[in-house]
Amino acid sequence: QKEVEQDPGPLSVPEGAIVSLNCTYSNSAFQYFMWYRQYSRKGPELLMYTYSSGNKEDGRFTAQVDKSSKYISLFIRDSQPSDSATYLCALVKAAGNKLTFGGGTRVLVKP
Amino acid sequence: DTAVSQTPKYLVTQMGNDKSIKCEQNLGHDTMYWYKQDSKKFLKIMFSYNNKELIINETVPNRFSPKSPDKAHLNLHINSLELGDSAVYFCASSQESHNGGIYGYTFGSGTRLTVV
Numbered sequence: 001q002k003e004v005e006q007d008p009g010p011l012s013v014p015e016g017a018i019v020s021l022n023c024t025y026s027n028s029a030f031q032y033f034m035w036y037r038q039y040s041r042k043g044p045e046l047l048m049y050t051y052s053s054g055n056k057e058d059g060r061f062t063a064q065v066d067k068s069s070k071y072i073s074l075f076i077r078d079s080q081p082s083d084s085a086t087y088l089c090a091l092v093k094a095a096g097n098k099l100t101f102g103g104g105t106r107v108l109v110k111p
Numbered sequence: 112d113t114a115v116s117q118t119p120k121y122l123v124t125q126m127g128n129d130k131s132i133k134c135e136q137n138l139g140h141d142t143m144y145w146y147k148q149d150s151k152k153f154l155k156i157m158f159s160y161n162n163k164e165l166i167i168n169e170t171v172p173n174r175f176s177p178k179s180p181d182k183a184h185l186n187l188h189i190n191s192l193e194l195g196d197s198a199v200y201f202c203a204s205s206q207e208s209h210n211g212g213i214y215g216y217t218f219g220s221g222t223r224l225t226v227v
Binding site: 036038042044046049086088090097098099100101104 | 115144146151152153154155156159167169201203216217218219220221223
């Protein structure tokens with residue numbers, strides 16, 4: 001069993017809908033939680049970074065962390081076709097440690 | 112531009128050859144990484160260096176040897192390339208903040224290695 005599980009999708013939504021993504025993890029040692037966006041043939045781009053349980057909002061993006069359930073989410077409001085990409089959750093146990101990635105969810109926002 | 116830059120972007124080579132990928136970051140970060148993304152898009156850590164010192168070495172064949180001449184550079188040399196080495200290799204860097212948090216984890220645009 002992988003340390004971080006993420007539904008591969010694809011997740012197809014109409015433009016303007018809310019995109020809901022999530023990851024589950026098994027190791028409570030993870031302390032830092034990130035979401036990356038990766039366009040085809042590009043490097044991962046950091047979208048959101050959270051440390052504690054709770055919500056964090058940045059524009060159209062909201063990240064949620066529930067450490068008790070070992071569950072993290074990313075919501076994208078008012079989705080646009082340009083949001084079509086693969087979204088990867090990434091977890092870290094401590095500063096300077098490696099990122100442990102989920103397998104990524106492919107999202108397609110249709111105009 | 113501040114960034115993590117990798118060269119080359121594309122690398123096509125024959126089995127058995129030796130090749131190198133270079134990475135440079137001008138973000139002032141202390142830690143640099145190599146990640147491998149396989150055909151299923153799964154990203155996995157290979158190596159990590161902190162201030163030129165190797166701190167993470169996952170289960171990677173000995174044919175892969177990282178080298179960090181200074182904290183802004185981390186190169187990856189691969190000997191005797193095999194078909195299974197075909198993948199996208201990403202360099203990344205990060206920095207620990209003064210209060211123990213982290214920031215950064217910035218990725219380069221990747222090197223697409225194809226072994227034929």
